[in-house]
Amino acid sequence: MSGSTLEIIGLRKSWGRLAVLQGIGLSVPGGQFVSLLGPSGCGKTTLLRLITGSLAPDAGRVLVDGADVTEMATHRRNMGMVFQNFALFPHLTVAENVAFPLHVRKIPAQAREAQVRDALAMVHLEALEARYPRELSGGQQQRVGLARAIVFRPTILLLDEPLSNLDAALREEMRIEISQVTRRLGITAVYVTHDQREALALSDSIALMNRGRIEQFGVPEDLYLRPANAFVARFIGYTNAVAVTVRPGSARIDGGEAVLHGIDDRGILGPGIAFFHPGDIALAPPPEANAAAHDDAVVARVEELAFMGDHFEYVVEDASGRRFKANVPIGGTVFERGSEVSVVLPAGKAVLVPRGAEDAETP
Amino acid sequence: MNRRWRSPLRIALALLFVAFITLPFVMIVLEAFGTGWFGMRLLPAGWTLKWFGWAFATVDLGTVMWNTVVIALIATMASIALAIPAAWMFARYALPLRGVLIGLVLFPRMIPEITFALGVAKIFYAFHLTNTRLGIGLSHVILAAPFAVLVLISPFEGIDSRLLEAGSVLGCNTPQLWRRVILPLALPGVIAAALFSFLASYNDFVLTLMVYGPNTVTLPVQTYLSIGNGYTSVAAAISLLLLIPSLVFLMGLMRMVEPEKLLGGLKGA
Amino acid sequence: MLLFLAVAFYYPLGFTLSESFTAKSGGFSLAEYGALLGSRRGWSVFGLTLVLATGATILSLLLSLPLALALRRRFAGKAALQFLMMLPITIPSLVGALGLLILYDRTGWLNYFLVAVLHVIAQPIPIDYTIPGIILFYVWMFFPYGGLVLMSGVGAIDPAVEEAGRVMGGSPGYVLRRVLLPLLRPSLVAGSVMVFLQCFGAFSVPLIAGCNHQPVAVRIHTLATVFLDWPQASAMAVIMGLVQVALLLGYRAIDARGRRTA
Numbered sequence: 001m002s003g004s005t006l007e008i009i010g011l012r013k014s015w016g017r018l019a020v021l022q023g024i025g026l027s028v029p030g031g032q033f034v035s036l037l038g039p040s041g042c043g044k045t046t047l048l049r050l051i052t053g054s055l056a057p058d059a060g061r062v063l064v065d066g067a068d069v070t071e072m073a074t075h076r077r078n079m080g081m082v083f084q085n086f087a088l089f090p091h092l093t094v095a096e097n098v099a100f101p102l103h104v105r106k107i108p109a110q111a112r113e114a115q116v117r118d119a120l121a122m123v124h125l126e127a128l129e130a131r132y133p134r135e136l137s138g139g140q141q142q143r144v145g146l147a148r149a150i151v152f153r154p155t156i157l158l159l160d161e162p163l164s165n166l167d168a169a170l171r172e173e174m175r176i177e178i179s180q181v182t183r184r185l186g187i188t189a190v191y192v193t194h195d196q197r198e199a200l201a202l203s204d205s206i207a208l209m210n211r212g213r214i215e216q217f218g219v220p221e222d223l224y225l226r227p228a229n230a231f232v233a234r235f236i237g238y239t240n241a242v243a244v245t246v247r248p249g250s251a252r253i254d255g256g257e258a259v260l261h262g263i264d265d266r267g268i269l270g271p272g273i274a275f276f277h278p279g280d281i282a283l284a285p286p287p288e289a290n291a292a293a294h295d296d297a298v299v300a301r302v303e304e305l306a307f308m309g310d311h312f313e314y315v316v317e318d319a320s321g322r323r324f325k326a327n328v329p330i331g332g333t334v335f336e337r338g339s340e341v342s343v344v345l346p347a348g349k350a351v352l353v354p355r356g357a358e359d360a361e362t363p
Numbered sequence: 364m365n366r367r368w369r370s371p372l373r374i375a376l377a378l379l380f381v382a383f384i385t386l387p388f389v390m391i392v393l394e395a396f397g398t399g400w401f402g403m404r405l406l407p408a409g410w411t412l413k414w415f416g417w418a419f420a421t422v423d424l425g426t427v428m429w430n431t432v433v434i435a436l437i438a439t440m441a442s443i444a445l446a447i448p449a450a451w452m453f454a455r456y457a458l459p460l461r462g463v464l465i466g467l468v469l470f471p472r473m474i475p476e477i478t479f480a481l482g483v484a485k486i487f488y489a490f491h492l493t494n495t496r497l498g499i500g501l502s503h504v505i506l507a508a509p510f511a512v513l514v515l516i517s518p519f520e521g522i523d524s525r526l527l528e529a530g531s532v533l534g535c536n537t538p539q540l541w542r543r544v545i546l547p548l549a550l551p552g553v554i555a556a557a558l559f560s561f562l563a564s565y566n567d568f569v570l571t572l573m574v575y576g577p578n579t580v581t582l583p584v585q586t587y588l589s590i591g592n593g594y595t596s597v598a599a600a601i602s603l604l605l606l607i608p609s610l611v612f613l614m615g616l617m618r619m620v621e622p623e624k625l626l627g628g629l630k631g632a
Numbered sequence: 633m634l635l636f637l638a639v640a641f642y643y644p645l646g647f648t649l650s651e652s653f654t655a656k657s658g659g660f661s662l663a664e665y666g667a668l669l670g671s672r673r674g675w676s677v678f679g680l681t682l683v684l685a686t687g688a689t690i691l692s693l694l695l696s697l698p699l700a701l702a703l704r705r706r707f708a709g710k711a712a713l714q715f716l717m718m719l720p721i722t723i724p725s726l727v728g729a730l731g732l733l734i735l736y737d738r739t740g741w742l743n744y745f746l747v748a749v750l751h752v753i754a755q756p757i758p759i760d761y762t763i764p765g766i767i768l769f770y771v772w773m774f775f776p777y778g779g780l781v782l783m784s785g786v787g788a789i790d791p792a793v794e795e796a797g798r799v800m801g802g803s804p805g806y807v808l809r810r811v812l813l814p815l816l817r818p819s820l821v822a823g824s825v826m827v828f829l830q831c832f833g834a835f836s837v838p839l840i841a842g843c844n845h846q847p848v849a850v851r852i853h854t855l856a857t858v859f860l861d862w863p864q865a866s867a868m869a870v871i872m873g874l875v876q877v878a879l880l881l882g883y884r885a886i887d888a889r890g891r892r893t894a
Contacts, residue, residue, distance in 0.1 A: 052799045074798040075806075081799040087792035091814045100810075101800040148800065158799075373702070377713070380699070383772065384716045386741060387731025394734055403739050403748050403756075445636050471641050474876050475833030477849045478869040481856055482644025485651070505641045566724040569835050572853070586726050590840050595734070602727040609723045617715050 003031040003188030004065045004155035006051070011060035013046055020046045022212040024060070028190070028205075033182055035191045035199035038209035039235070044192045047209070048158055051190065053077055064155050075104070080149030080187075082178075084161040086141040088133040094144050095120070095129035101152040119151035122181055139170040146178065150185060157182060157189040163198060175202060196236050200224065208232050226266065230273050230353050238275035238351060240324050242298075246272040246352060253345075255320050258298055260347035271355040280349035281326040283314060285333065286340040297342040300324065302335050316343055388606075394599035414600040421594075422585055424601065430496060431565060431581040437500025438564035439557050442507040446556060449508075450515035455524075465512075472509045476569040479505070484573040494576030502574055506567055507560035514559055518552030519545075558612055565608050645873075652866035664867035677868070681847035684763065684838075685831035688770035692778045692827045693820065695771065700782035701812070704789075721776045725836035732769045733841050736760055761843035769837045774830040778823030785819025786812075818887070825883040829876060848872045 006028040013021040021043045028034045036044040049055040051062055053074035061070045069077055080101075088097050098119050102112040120126050123143035133141055142162055149157055162178065163171040179202055182189045193199050199206050200220045207217045208231075216228040227233035230241070244251040244260065246268050251260045253274075260274060286299060300316040303323075312334065314326045324343050335341050393400065395414055397407025418424040452458060453465060471479065483502055484493075492498030522545060530544040546553065568583035575584050582605045589598035652664050668674040699717075703710060720728055736742050736759040743756035759765040789812065797807035813820075835849040842850060848868060855865035 052795075054795055054798065073803075075801050075803050077799075078801065079799055081796065083792045083796060085790065085792055087790060087796040089793060089797070089811055089815075091811075100797070100802070103810075104801040104803075104806060148796075152801070377709075380713070381716060384719060386735050387728055387772070388719075389731075390734035390741065391727065391731045401739070403744050405741075405744060468637065471637065473880055474873040475835075475849055477833070477835055477852050478873040478876075479641060479645045479648065481852065481862070481865055481869050482646070482648035482651075483640070484856070485647055485862065486644050501640065504636065508636070562722075568724060568726050569849075573856075583724050583726050586724075586730065587840070590726075590730060595730075598730055599734075602724075602730055605724050606727055613715065613718055613722045617711065617718070 002186050005030045005063075006156055006188055006190065007061075007063040007066070008047075008051070009061045009063070011047065011050055011062070012058045013043075013050060013055065014058055020212055021050070021057075024212075024214060026207055026214065026217065028188060030065075030188055031186045032204045033179075033189045033191065033202060035193055035203040035206045036209055037193055037196060037199040037206050037235070040194055042209040043212040044194075044209050045160060048160055048190065048192050051156070052079055052081060052158060078152075078154050079156045079158060080152070080154035081158040082142070082145045082149045082160065082162045084164055086133070086138075086145045086165070088141055088144055088148070090133055092132075093129065094125060094131050094133070094136070097133065097144055098129075098148045098151050100148060105152060107152075115151055119147040122150070122184070123147045123177060137170075138166050139174055142166060142174055143177065146181060150181060150187065153185070153187075155188070157187050159189060159191045161192055161194070163193075163195075171198075178202065200236075208235060210235075225351065227275075227351060227353055229356065230275075233273070233275045233351060233353055237277070239278055240276040240281060240326075242274050242276075242322065242345070243355060244272050244274045244352070246270060251347075251350070251352065253298065256298060256318075258345070260345060260350055263347040263350050263352060266352055268352055268354045272352050273355050274345070274350040274352050276324075276345055276350060278313070278325040278327040279311075280346055281324060282344040282346070283316070283326055283328055283333075283335060283341045284344055286342050297344045298322070298324075300341055300343050302337050302339050302341060305335070305337060314341075316341060318343070391599045391602050394596050395603050397596075414596040417594070418589075418597050418600050421597070422580075422589065422601075424585070424604075427580050427582055427585045427601075428604065430579055431583075433496050434500040434503060434579070434581060435561050435564040437497060438503035438507050439560040441501060441504045442511045442560040443553065443557055445504065445508050446511035446515055446560075447553070450512045451519050453512070454516045454519035468512055469509045471505050476506070477573075480570045480573040483570065487574045493574050494578045496579055499571065499574060499579050499581075500564070502570060503564035503567055506570060507563040510563060511556040511560050514556040515549070515552050518549040522548050558615075562608060562612050566605075648866045648869055651863055652870045654863060664863045665871075668864065668867050668871070674868075677846060677848055677851045678871075680763075680845060681832060684766055684770060684834075684845075684847055685828050687764075687767040688774060688831045689778075689824050689828045691767065691771045692775035693782075693824060695775050696779035696782050696823060697816075697820075699779055700786045701808075703783060704786045704791075717776045717779055720773050725773060725834075726840070728773050729769065729837045729840050732772060732837070733760055736765060736768070760841055761845070763845060766838055766842055766845060769841055770831045770834060773837060774827050774834070777826040777830055781823035781826055782816065782819050785816050785823075789815050821886060822883070825879065829879060832876060832879070833872075 006026075008024055008026040011021055011024040012019070024043075024047060026034075036047060038044050046055065050057050053069070053072060057070065061068055063069065064077070089100065092100065095116055098116045099112055102115060107115070116129075117126065120129055123146055125140065125143050125147065128136065128140065133144065136144065142165075145162070149159075159178065163174055166174055175198060178191075191199070191202060200223075203220055205217065205219050206223055208215045208223060210231055216223055216232045218226075223232060223236050227236060227238075234241070243254040245254060246263075246265050248265055248269065249262060251263050251265070251272065251274055252258070253260065263274070284297065287297070298318050300318040300322075302314060303317050304313075304315040306313045307330075308327075311327045311329050314328060314335070315323060316326065317323050326343065393407060396410055396412070398411045398413070399408030400406070415424075449468065453461065458464060483505070487493045487498060487502070492502075526544060526548070527540060530540045535543060566583065567581075568587065571581050571584050572587065575581065580588070582601060586598050586601045586605060589595075589601060653661060654664075703713065734740055738756045738758060738760070742759070746753050747756055759768065793815075794807060794811060797811045798804070802810065833849055834847065835853070838845060838847050838850045839853070846854060849872070852865045852868050852872070855861045855868065
């Protein structure tokens with residue numbers, strides 16, 4: 001079984017003068033797991049509500065399997081949804097909650113019971129079918145929510161931050177559960193989250209949203225290795241940024257002599273930003289103590305250091321006030337607070353994005 | 364979808380509801396300011412202030428208003444004086460039988476006013492209290508105090524006991540502690556309790572009807588008497604005066620709290 | 633506080649109680665209760681009270697439920713509607729009763745519109761001083777008690793639960809029947825009890841708009857002040873108080889049980 005296709009064309013939605021979605025287009029092939037990733041207020045939940053029909057768009061269309069559902073009432077769309085706060089019916093038992101969509105669809109009792117049993121088995125809750133939601137833990141409640149959302153084989157499964165009300169250990173477990181269930185059913189899933197690790201781990205593709213627009217849509221590796229702009233790079237987890245001027249094959253760090261040789265210039269020439277992971281940055285003794293100075297290094301002073309068990313976390317600052325975070329494995333030289341270090345920025349690990357007007361003051 | 368046609372229907376229903384609630388008030392205004400409003404007609408034939416003049420002339424409305432306000436003030440002060448220590452006990456001490464005691468305090472608001480008004484009337488007749496404002500005012504405490512206690516318990520519970528310790532450590536004796544720490548902290552609650560008490564007394568009809576005397580007629584009682592005498596327009600004019608505190612109170616209240624949280628008996632019958 | 637209430641409230645209450653058990657000749661007697669419960673007059677008073685209160689309670693719920701459901705969303709004018717809803721229970725009941733009396737008079741606005749403007753009926757319909765009329769007045773005056781309980785009940789329902797019902801395929805009607813109403817049941821019970829108790833104790837409306845229809849509260853007043861039959865009035869008051877307390881206790885029992893199982 002392969003899931004339904006979902007196509008979103010030019011969706012717009014405003015609350016009064018505030019434009020929440022400014023023309024969203026998105027095409028999801030059948031059976032794909034797509035995440036809508038972005039900071040709170042970026043419009044991702046609004047987009048989800050427009051897909052379910054809980055909200056009506058100002059403009060644009062939503063197509064499922066090529067059929068326009070934009071004007072269709074929510075309850076006719078045949079979609080499943082998992083909610084952030086579970087949204088289980090408090091007056092119904094676990095089994096009754098899961099049976100709800102089947103009752104609505106007038107499935108005969110025998111088939112209904114079998115389907116409920118299957119769905120509960122899929123989320124490992126067979127034993128709790130007679131309980132009420134308030135008698136379950138958060139993780140169990142969310143599994144009921146998942147079972148309820150898939151029991152009727154919806155065209156599309158929507159998940160609205162389903163892990164954010166769970167504690168860390170459960171989140172991991174539930175994430176795997178969601179991944180297994182959706183892949184087993186081959187269902188098309190749209191997953192809303194603000195956590196980039198969840199999105200990276202779960203998704204076939206990710207739409208990274210910001211201020212009502214999609215900044216980048218692609219497979220996780222793409223977003224991670226080839227972010228379209230500084231916003232994407234930052235949101236996906238790059239913490240160190242330096243303003244550079246890019247030439248073919250190299251980039252000179254602005255406000256200094258250091259040059260990153262052999263960088264992947266991605267065709268960006270002129271002003272750019274180079275991003276680095278803290279784990280990729282190395283610290284070395286300062287140049288005067290070390291004759292073979294790197295010309296890809298920046299001289300800085302140690303502001304903070306913290307022992308994190310398997311590594312030291314450094315915060316260093318150079319003369320122009322630029323800060324870097326570096327995670328240095330234990331076992332090497334330890335630099336004290338206030339001491340001078342040379343920050344080695346490995347060109348091969350740099351991720352380069354073009355520098356736009358809005359990024360002028362960023363690094 | 365049916366979004367389009369639902370909206371006019373909703374507006375029509377909303378207007379019907381608004382009319383249902385407000386028209387009685389419109390009637391009172393028309394009755395109070397109109398003349399020649401007999402038979403089937405939309406509006407009175409003319410407009411006048413004479414009913415207010417009549418009210419002051421024939422039923423001595425000035426005295427009636429004065430009675431009502433004085434009685435309400437007596438009831439308010441006595442209620443607050445009684446309610447503060449009672450609410451403090453309920454809020455701060457683990458009293459034995461606390462639930463039962465609260466029940467006893469609130470009981471007067473749980474049974475119909477007329478049931479105890481009878482007994483109060485008997486006693487008032489026996490002790491000749493009906494013609495004194497003090498007597499009527501004190502009888503209104505029965506109505507006002509339970510609610511004042513209810514209103515005061517949660518602000519008192521909300522006072523952090525470390526603030527009281529701090530006050531004592533800094534040298535306050537008990538009266539100073541009350542004046543400088545507790546009452547200022549609970550002031551919004553005390554004001555709310557006072558307003559509720561005032562309104563309960565000002566608006567009271569049932570109990571007052573059973574215990575009033577010739578010199579202690581209040582606005583509600585006078586409204587009733589005027590209706591009984593057939594002077595509907597005069598009664599309407601008095602009603603408008605009677606309405607003022609309630610409206611002011613309600614407007615103030617709507618700014619402060621959600622209406623759903625106000626349950627608990629603003630008035631009886 | 634308790635001392636004051638003991639003197640000012642419980643003593644008079646006890647006075648009423650003892651009076652109701654006192655024979656005309658003095659001494660303990662159940663004669664008053666016998667006279668009350670043995671007469672058709674006595675039963676008809678309680679019967680009338682019950683009919684009025686029940687009718688008004690049902691109508692109030694029919695008015696409050698759609699209102700509470702409509703008010704669950706934000707919209708322009710919501711605060712104004714809430715203000716209006718608070719009016720009938722904040723103002724002195726007599727004022728409301730007077731306004732109702734004028735509005736629904738034989739020549740009042742309602743009849744004016746029906747007869748002279750809309751021409752739907754030829755003759756004005758009598759509303760004042762009739763049982764349906766009193767019920768209508770009760771609804772106006774007491775429905776907010778139920779409405780407020782229902783509003784807070786509706787407010788306590790997680791909007792996502794309703795959305796879940798819709799997304800999973802429940803039509804608006806289905807979600808209302810199978811999700812919202814079951815969740816509102818405790819509020820419906822509580823609201824009904826609130827309205828019923830208010831109607832049961834109602835005094836001002838039937839006093840000036842009831843004419844010959846005298847429910848308990850008015851009958852007590854008439855007995856005491858017109859017929860000066862204090863023992864009989866006291867007996868009636870005692871029964872009225874007992875019924876009210878019994879209703880309250882019964883409601884609390886249901887409420888407590890509901891909380892345990894729900």
